Amino acid sequence: MPVEVDVGLATLSDQLTLATVLLYIVAMIGYALDLGFGRVRSTAKATAKARTAGEPALVTVGGDAAGVSQDTPRDEAPEEKAPPAWALRAAPVALALTWLGWAANLAAILTRGWAIGRWPWGNMYEFVVAMCFAAVSAFLFMHLRYRNLFLGAFVTVAAALGLGFAVRYLYVQAGPVVPALNSYWVAIHVSAAIIASGLFIMAGVAGVLFLVRKDSAVRLPSRQDLERVAHRAIVVGFPIWTFAVIAGALWADKAWGRYWGWDPKEVWAFITWIAYAAYLHARATAGFRGRAAMIVQLIAFACLMFNLVGVNIFLGGLHSYAEVPG
Amino acid sequence: MEEVKQAEPGRTAGRREPDGDERAVRPGSFGVVAWARWFWRTLTSMRTALILLFLFALASVPGSIWPQRGVSDAKVSQYFSDSPALAEWLDRLWLFDVFRAPWFAAIYLLLFLSLIGCVLPRAATHLRELRKKPPAPPRNLLRLPQNASFEGDLTVEEAAKRLRRMRFRVVTGPGWVSAEKGYLRETGNLIFHVALLGLLVAVGAGALYGYRGNVLVVEGEGFANTVAAYDRYMPGQQVSAESLEPFSFTLDDFQATYIAQGERRGQPLDFEARLKVTDAPGAGQRDYTLKVNDPLDVNGTLTYLIDHGYAPTFKITDGRGQVAFDGPVPCLVVQPATFTSECVIKVPDAQPEQLGLLIGFLPTTVPMNGEWISVFPGAANPTAQVYGAFAGDLGLRNGRPQSVYELDPTSLKKMKPLVMKADPLAVGKKLDLPNGMGSIEFTGLRQWIALQITHDPGRMPALVASALSVIGLVLSLTVRRRRVWVRIGDRQEKDSGHVEIGGLTRTEGSDFSEEFAGIVAALNPGVNNDAR
Numbered sequence A: 001m002p003v004e005v006d007v008g009l010a011t012l013s014d015q016l017t018l019a020t021v022l023l024y025i026v027a028m029i030g031y032a033l034d035l036g037f038g039r040v041r042s043t044a045k046a047t048a049k050a051r052t053a054g055e056p057a058l059v060t061v062g063g064d065a066a067g068v069s070q071d072t073p074r075d076e077a078p079e080e081k082a083p084p085a086w087a088l089r090a091a092p093v094a095l096a097l098t099w100l101g102w103a104a105n106l107a108a109i110l111t112r113g114w115a116i117g118r119w120p121w122g123n124m125y126e127f128v129v130a131m132c133f134a135a136v137s138a139f140l141f142m143h144l145r146y147r148n149l150f151l152g153a154f155v156t157v158a159a160a161l162g163l164g165f166a167v168r169y170l171y172v173q174a175g176p177v178v179p180a181l182n183s184y185w186v187a188i189h190v191s192a193a194i195i196a197s198g199l200f201i202m203a204g205v206a207g208v209l210f211l212v213r214k215d216s217a218v219r220l221p222s223r224q225d226l227e228r229v230a231h232r233a234i235v236v237g238f239p240i241w242t243f244a245v246i247a248g249a250l251w252a253d254k255a256w257g258r259y260w261g262w263d264p265k266e267v268w269a270f271i272t273w274i275a276y277a278a279y280l281h282a283r284a285t286a287g288f289r290g291r292a293a294m295i296v297q298l299i300a301f302a303c304l305m306f307n308l309v310g311v312n313i314f315l316g317g318l319h320s321y322a323e324v325p326g
Numbered sequence B: 001m002e003e004v005k006q007a008e009p010g011r012t013a014g015r016r017e018p019d020g021d022e023r024a025v026r027p028g029s030f031g032v033v034a035w036a037r038w039f040w041r042t043l044t045s046m047r048t049a050l051i052l053l054f055l056f057a058l059a060s061v062p063g064s065i066w067p068q069r070g071v072s073d074a075k076v077s078q079y080f081s082d083s084p085a086l087a088e089w090l091d092r093l094w095l096f097d098v099f100r101a102p103w104f105a106a107i108y109l110l111l112f113l114s115l116i117g118c119v120l121p122r123a124a125t126h127l128r129e130l131r132k133k134p135p136a137p138p139r140n141l142l143r144l145p146q147n148a149s150f151e152g153d154l155t156v157e158e159a160a161k162r163l164r165r166m167r168f169r170v171v172t173g174p175g176w177v178s179a180e181k182g183y184l185r186e187t188g189n190l191i192f193h194v195a196l197l198g199l200l201v202a203v204g205a206g207a208l209y210g211y212r213g214n215v216l217v218v219e220g221e222g223f224a225n226t227v228a229a230y231d232r233y234m235p236g237q238q239v240s241a242e243s244l245e246p247f248s249f250t251l252d253d254f255q256a257t258y259i260a261q262g263e264r265r266g267q268p269l270d271f272e273a274r275l276k277v278t279d280a281p282g283a284g285q286r287d288y289t290l291k292v293n294d295p296l297d298v299n300g301t302l303t304y305l306i307d308h309g310y311a312p313t314f315k316i317t318d319g320r321g322q323v324a325f326d327g328p329v330p331c332l333v334v335q336p337a338t339f340t341s342e343c344v345i346k347v348p349d350a351q352p353e354q355l356g357l358l359i360g361f362l363p364t365t366v367p368m369n370g371e372w373i374s375v376f377p378g379a380a381n382p383t384a385q386v387y388g389a390f391a392g393d394l395g396l397r398n399g400r401p402q403s404v405y406e407l408d409p410t411s412l413k414k415m416k417p418l419v420m421k422a423d424p425l426a427v428g429k430k431l432d433l434p435n436g437m438g439s440i441e442f443t444g445l446r447q448w449i450a451l452q453i454t455h456d457p458g459r460m461p462a463l464v465a466s467a468l469s470v471i472g473l474v475l476s477l478t479v480r481r482r483r484v485w486v487r488i489g490d491r492q493e494k495d496s497g498h499v500e501i502g503g504l505t506r507t508e509g510s511d512f513s514e515e516f517a518g519i520v521a522a523l524n525p526g527v528n529n530d531a532r
């Protein structure tokens, strides 16, 4: 087990993390300018157009996916006067900056891993940095497919806040981990938890926006768009979270002699899991769709965040990486 | 989902709709059967499932707030001694045993009853549907959520062939083709819910037919897997003492490695216990290195390394010159960062009076402000410091059980103090007790390890059920059920080359339009689709 820490690489990693924060903040400003001054955008219309364009002229394709009705107020709003030229450039610039920040974030994680010769998620600091990375990745990769640029400002601000919090309050110098964490299950269990959390953060951001936006706020993404983004992220995230919990049970079976012992972290992982399952059921239940389902989603998200931060601080237990009690 | 339902005549009957409109109607009269049916319908409705899911999550919260028996027993006793009145009330509400509480059991039993009631009829419906053919097309395909039309010479056979190639299940009729795929969604959903039931059964079986125990072993000593050898033994209700796997081992050596330098000085790096294991009486010995993430497995009975500490050895000579005690004393760790430990020695055989000693153990001793402290968990400069030595009745004969790790406080009050806070002894050094009560010698240093030994027959079934649940979940969340109808020739003049295609997905919130466009393109002979 390597004990040596490459100090140069570790320092580089810290600097890269700071660069990431800056890039995300600048990107966030770009997205905000685009939302505030750019073209009033309708994702529904834009995607419909993109779809039709690719098809043979003979074919007429009507209708749209279930759930996207065409009568949102935005679509019928009269064409506004053209936005200033700089405002049109804000979105692509912001997107480029986000990719740059994403690359810096990735590099920060990799260099930290190389500096210590292990998977770089052995403590809260490393965990939060990786989770912000996962959230931005979720946004960027979903954007490649679904063009959900409207979430950019909110995801980057969440990631910048998360990273800032990690650097300010959770930072620990790079180093080796305690024996209990020295297992390949760290790679499997924690990676899955990080990826799922990244997706849930995306969904959570969409959920918060869904609840705070007013009907008259034309420039904010529509409720339907937000709902769809949240649902997509959770549909992908939930099986990954399920897998993470199971991998955690397998690891606990190896490390602590039982696969499930109702340790506080386990309790809250379970609660989070049930809450997201409740969200999926709520979406399938009449009278719970829309706003109510979103509230369920946000409760689940709050459980996720409490598990990440609250349990370590308030409740302790085996997962606080303290001594293993006898 | 609304428009989907309208466009689907006769569909809803085939499947339990999870919507509120199937909510059970409360019976007006008091027939037992009517009430039972009402109860069952209510219990298995989606709304009830949702509420039960919430209750289930909510009910687990206290389990993370208050310490739980079997998870952190020490903290539970602490709670009882800190605030006895409150603790008693909490205990009455099972708040120290949340996951074994009757109210917790009530919720999950209701949930799983609801699950069974939900899944069984659905499974039956699904099996029936798997054998049914896709329904004939609705009258007007162009009113479906997905629709397209074009002119071209597509025949019914050709359309059916192409749809089959896209792995649709296909039925044809005069001038129409009806196709459906995505049955795996419902299959996956059923697998998931059934796997959850299986998981519960596996966990329950494990609790009934498995056992768990803790034991502390000092270097040089051994353990044989019998009920009597455990410090704490927790069997399931169906476990008999004879069924314990008859293995044994001795602990040759335990090694803990720590970071010696820098900011993380003292952080443990590795623990290794070297065992000599005998799998069954009469079998040969084998070496095994027990590590933290690497339990010893003897036919499914697993031994885990969960804790460790120091066991300094002492020799106590009493006032008559007899050796009254000679051996290792496992010490409790007081400060994990430096392994400052506390040891208790009770010497009931000492003459003329029984002796009780309270000893501090410092693995790496340095002086500090006239005191002695440990600065490192490794044993670089081990010393034992007699905090207190007492003579008198240890109170062992009054029948009350005592912890070996503490001197009974009521007896201690009646004992005579001999020594308070002596200077630390290095290995090989001796301290004479005053009043001719004898002496204590710090003869050497060993270590102890705490082991947890478990046998859980539900382990593998639980793993299989979880794996199935993930597979089912992925299917149920990614597969989309969709139907496509093709009608060729308009209603007046048959086979004129006018093709109408309609499609819909039963899956809410999913985007079928892209795939539908692909299907339309694949059916349109005007488009070159050899590439597909």
Ligand code: HEM
Binding pocket: A274, A277, A280, A281, A284, B018, B043, B044, B045, B046, B048, B049, B053, B111, B112, B114, B115, B116, B118, B119, B189, B193, B196, B473, B476, B477
């Ligand atoms: C521990 C308990 C449960 C968990 C974790 C759970 C989880 C899930 C998940 C993840 C889905 C997928 C949702 C989707 O397809 O979007 C689902 C669907 C479903 N569940 Fe459960 N479930 C549980 C209990 C129940 C119970 C008790 C019922 C019966 C009342 C039930 C009825 C259903 C139904 C009808 C669906 C299909 C919804 C649809 O296709 O739209 N579930 N469940």
